[in-house]
Amino acid sequence: MKVVILAGGFGTRLSEETTIRPKPMVEVGGFPMLWHIMKIYSSFGLNDFIICLGYRGDYIKQYFANFALKRSDIVFDLEQNSMQFLHSRAEPWRISCIETGASSMTGGRLRRVRGLLDDTFCFTYGDGVADINVRALVDFHKQHKGLATLTAVQPSGRFGAFQLKAEGTAIERFHEKPKGDGAWVNGGFFVLEPEAIDYIAADETSWEREPLERLSRDGQLHAYKHTGFWQSMDTLRDKQVLSELWESGEAPWRIWEK
Numbered sequence: 001m002k003v004v005i006l007a008g009g010f011g012t013r014l015s016e017e018t019t020i021r022p023k024p025m026v027e028v029g030g031f032p033m034l035w036h037i038m039k040i041y042s043s044f045g046l047n048d049f050i051i052c053l054g055y056r057g058d059y060i061k062q063y064f065a066n067f068a069l070k071r072s073d074i075v076f077d078l079e080q081n082s083m084q085f086l087h088s089r090a091e092p093w094r095i096s097c098i099e100t101g102a103s104s105m106t107g108g109r110l111r112r113v114r115g116l117l118d119d120t121f122c123f124t125y126g127d128g129v130a131d132i133n134v135r136a137l138v139d140f141h142k143q144h145k146g147l148a149t150l151t152a153v154q155p156s157g158r159f160g161a162f163q164l165k166a167e168g169t170a171i172e173r174f175h176e177k178p179k180g181d182g183a184w185v186n187g188g189f190f191v192l193e194p195e196a197i198d199y200i201a202a203d204e205t206s207w208e209r210e211p212l213e214r215l216s217r218d219g220q221l222h223a224y225k226h227t228g229f230w231q232s233m234d235t236l237r238d239k240q241v242l243s244e245l246w247e248s249g250e251a252p253w254r255i256w257e258k
Contacts, residue, residue, distance in 0.1 A: 001048070001138070002117060003041045007034060007126040008054020008100055008109055016236050022056045024126030025063065026239060029246035032063065033233055036129050036253065038093065041122065043256035044134040047093050050116055051126075052100040052109040061097050101203055107211050108203030114194065123190040129242070129253040130230040132189055140224045141191035147220040148196045150212070153187035153230040184223065186212075187230050196220070229253060 007024040017026045024034035038049060053060060073086040096116065100109040110123065120141070122134070132151060141149040186208065199211040215221040229252035233239050245251045 001046055001119070001121060002050055003038075003046050003048065003122040003124070004050045004052065004110065004113060004117070005034065005037060005124055005126050006052050006106055006109055007060060008052055008057065008102075008104065009106075009126075010055050014233070014235060014239070017239070018055075020056075021059050022054075022126075023233070025056075025059055026233065028233075028239065028242045029251075033129070034060070034126050037124065037126065038091070039256050040129065040132070040253060041134060042091060042093065046122060046134065047091075049093060050096045050098060050113050052113060053097055054100055054102055054104060054109065057097065057099055064095055064097065067091075104203040105206045107200040107205035107207035107209075110207060111197055111200040111203070111205070114197045117194045117197070120191065120193055123192050124188040125232075127234065128188050128230065128232040130187065130189065130226060131228045131252040131255055132226050132230070134189075137189060137224050137226075138191055141222070144222045146215075146222050147193045148212070148215050149191040149222050149224050151187045151189035151226050151230075152184040152223040153226050154184060155230065184225065187226060187232075189224075189226070191224075 005024070007022055009023060010018065012018070014023055014026065017023070024037075025032040027033075028036060034051070041047075041049075051060060068085065068088060068090040071090055072088040075084040075086060076082075077084070098113050098116070100112040104112065106125075120138075122138070130151070130153070137149065137151060196211070196215060199214050200207065201210065205211065212221060231238065231242060231253075233242060242251075246254075
């Protein structure tokens with residue numbers, strides 16, 4: 001099964017990092033977010049990736065072009081002009097880096113790789129991680145037989161919440177960063193049939209608008225509820241939260257080591 005990852009946006013809300021690199025290449029713990037996402041899927045045996053490029057796509061191509069060089073022991077024989085890899089620690093990944101337009105929207109990028117997809121596939125954004133059970137997600141999708149499944153999550157609130165007593169200023173109950181307002185939101189980590197792409201009209205189409213709305217009206221969109229950890233990286237604060245979790249050794253999305 002193939003995995004399509006969007007990696008072409010400008011990441012304007014993370015401009016401290018994205019002036020020089022695309023948002024999926026912002027590092028957490030010394031590795032790009034894109035690597036973290038791919039490791040999640042790879043832990044379930046999904047190793048065939050299609051990366052939808054846009055802004056600074058060359059940066060991503062260069063990273064993977066040098067991936068094996070950076071992660072392997074190598075012998076260079078300059079006289080023979082040869083190179084031998086020793087103890088390679090490269091990942092077992094097949095990666096197709098596809099230019100999908102400098103200003104294409106999320107739906108437009110997916111539409112541009114339609115010709116590479118002929119069976120059920122996974123699809124997600126390049127800026128979010130979760131301790132999601134991808135196998136269970138795929139099984140859920142196949143059971144309902146619709147064209148599209150999205151992962152529904154309940155993000156935590158950004159601030160501590162508390163409840164005041166009926167009278168006075170005494171705090172009756174305090175919760176540090178509780179769940180938000182209880183609403184389920186789109187957390188990415190889709191499973192789609194290729195026919196779902198036919199709902200996308202053009203490069204200017206946002207996947208989250210007309211396509212998902214029409215799929216919903218047609219009864220073709222289902223939600224897989226994920227109640228575990230999920231975090232997107234939209235701001236510098238989000239990056240700091242993820243980095244602190246990684247450095248603590250307790251990053252919940254590090255499921256490939258469990």
